[in-house]
Amino acid sequence: MYESLNFELDQLKQKNLYRNLKKIDQREGPRIKIKNRWLIDFSSNDYLGLSQNTLISQSIIDGLKKYGNGACASHLISGHFCVHDELEKISAKNIGLEKSLYFTSGYLANLSLMTSIAQKDHHIFMDRLNHASLNQGALYSKAKFSRFRHLDYKQLESLLKKKSALTRWIVTDGVFSMDGDMAYIPELLRLCKKYDAYLYIDDAHGFGLLGSSGQGIIEHFLEKKLIAKEDLKRVIYLYTLGKSAGVSGALLNGKREIIDFMIQKAKPYIYSTATSPAIIEGLITSLKIIKKTPELRNKLNELIFFFRATFKHKERMKNSNTAIQPIIIGSEKEVLEISSILEQEGFFVPAIRPPTVEAGLSRLRVSISAIHNESEIAKLINVLNKVLT
Numbered sequence: 494m495y496e497s498l499n500f501e502l503d504q505l506k507q508k509n510l511y512r513n514l515k516k517i518d519q520r521e522g523p524r525i526k527i528k529n530r531w532l533i534d535f536s537s538n539d540y541l542g543l544s545q546n547t548l549i550s551q552s553i554i555d556g557l558k559k560y561g562n563g564a565c566a567s568h569l570i571s572g573h574f575c576v577h578d579e580l581e582k583i584s585a586k587n588i589g590l591e592k593s594l595y596f597t598s599g600y601l602a603n604l605s606l607m608t609s610i611a612q613k614d615h616h617i618f619m620d621r622l623n624h625a626s627l628n629q630g631a632l633y634s635k636a637k638f639s640r641f642r643h644l645d646y647k648q649l650e651s652l653l654k655k656k657s658a659l660t661r662w663i664v665t666d667g668v669f670s671m672d673g674d675m676a677y678i679p680e681l682l683r684l685c686k687k688y689d690a691y692l693y694i695d696d697a698h699g700f701g702l703l704g705s706s707g708q709g710i711i712e713h714f715l716e717k718k719l720i721a722k723e724d725l726k727r728v729i730y731l732y733t734l735g736k737s738a739g740v741s742g743a744l745l746n747g748k749r750e751i752i753d754f755m756i757q758k759a760k761p762y763i764y765s766t767a768t769s770p771a772i773i774e775g776l777i778t779s780l781k782i783i784k785k786t787p788e789l790r791n792k793l794n795e796l797i798f799f800f801r802a803t804f805k806h807k808e809r810m811k812n813s814n815t816a817i818q819p820i821i822i823g824s825e826k827e828v829l830e831i832s833s834i835l836e837q838e839g840f841f842v843p844a845i846r847p848p849t850v851e852a853g854l855s856r857l858r859v860s861i862s863a864i865h866n867e868s869e870i871a872k873l874i875n876v877l878n879k880v881l882t
């Protein structure tokens with residue numbers, strides 16, 4: 494076995510697809526320390542800078558004093574504390590759906606949903622650029638599964654016409670994790686109504702950023718009056734908490750039946766130790782900050798605008814107005830070289846390669862955070878404009 498593993502590892506190295514773990518010594522504001530050098534970090538999903546928020550840290554510290562370090566059991570045994578319940582109630586109320594369930598990670602939430610709710614006589618329709626955890630969940634589920642071209646809702650409709658099933662699911666990222674563009678939820682809901690389907694939105698990268706109180710892509714389209722509250726009965730909405738909320742975990746929101754069924758049947762949820770209640774205290778504080786601090790979103794949007802306006806090589810950009818700003822390079826080798834030049838110049842911008850993105854579309858994934866300032870972005874742009882041709 495070791496021989497065949499080594500063979501595959503060597504192949505990855507030859508193709509510039511081998512991945513190394515970067516060891517981070519320390520993080521402070523928008524900077525990370527790697528091998529004793531401070532770099533300005535453009536790699537994290539800490540879009541609002543809340544991973545560094547001291548009010549959240551204080552809530553976690555208070556929680557540690559109150560509960561100790563861990564939850565010590567799974568939710569259905571004795572790991573489900575009142576704070577888990579409180580966080581879920583806050584989430585359901587904020588999002589405007591009936592019930593909510595906390596998971597230790599977004600990946601686990603996606604596997605849990607797909608493997609418990611999606612049954613043999615169901616059909617899942619997925620955007621081609623959906624996150625790996627959604628693809629994996631669909632593959633592990635008993636349901637049939639088709640993919641449509643990215644944001645091509647005409648192709649989706651023709652698939653919906655062809656594939657009949659007892660229950661049909663349209664599954665999409667809200668904001669796409671490697672492209673930064675957005676699903677157009679009004680059209681997806683129109684298709685759901687027409688074809689009696691359900692809509693599952695994974696808004697890992699939209700929550701905290703979109704909508705006037707940061708409640709994500711649903712709030713965004715409700716405020717634009719492009720969708721209506723009564724349409725939400727067809728929606729299941731997930732957001733992760735390791736990104737804008739700056740801590741970790743995920744909250745899945747939907748009709749009572751969905752959540753109650755998952756508590757009974759979702760194996761990754763049932764057979765996993767609950768997250769420490771101290772962390773949950775931190776998350777409750779984080780959700781309050783997200784809701785009440787539009788200034789963070791305003792600042793982030795100004796920085797995104799500044800980045801897009803000053804970056805010269807427009808043909809390399811994607812149609813993204815979110816914090817994820819990909820710069821398309823093409824080859825794996827070249828993207829690694831540019832990422833390494835940026836590192837020498839004091840910036841950490843990760844090289845994203847297949848299988849995360851399609852071959853030939855390797856890219857730098859610049860993520861902008863409200864914790865950056867304009868001069869840090871100007872310095873990065875200056876180097877990028879020079880290095881790229």
Ligand SMILES: Cc1ncc(COP(=O)(O)O)c(C=O)c1O
Pocket residue numbers: 597598599600601624626666670695696697698733734735742743
């Ligand atoms: C769209 C999307 N969904 C789910 C996940 C997984 O979430 P987590 O990191 O909480 O496991 C990610 C991770 O980056 C993601 O981009």
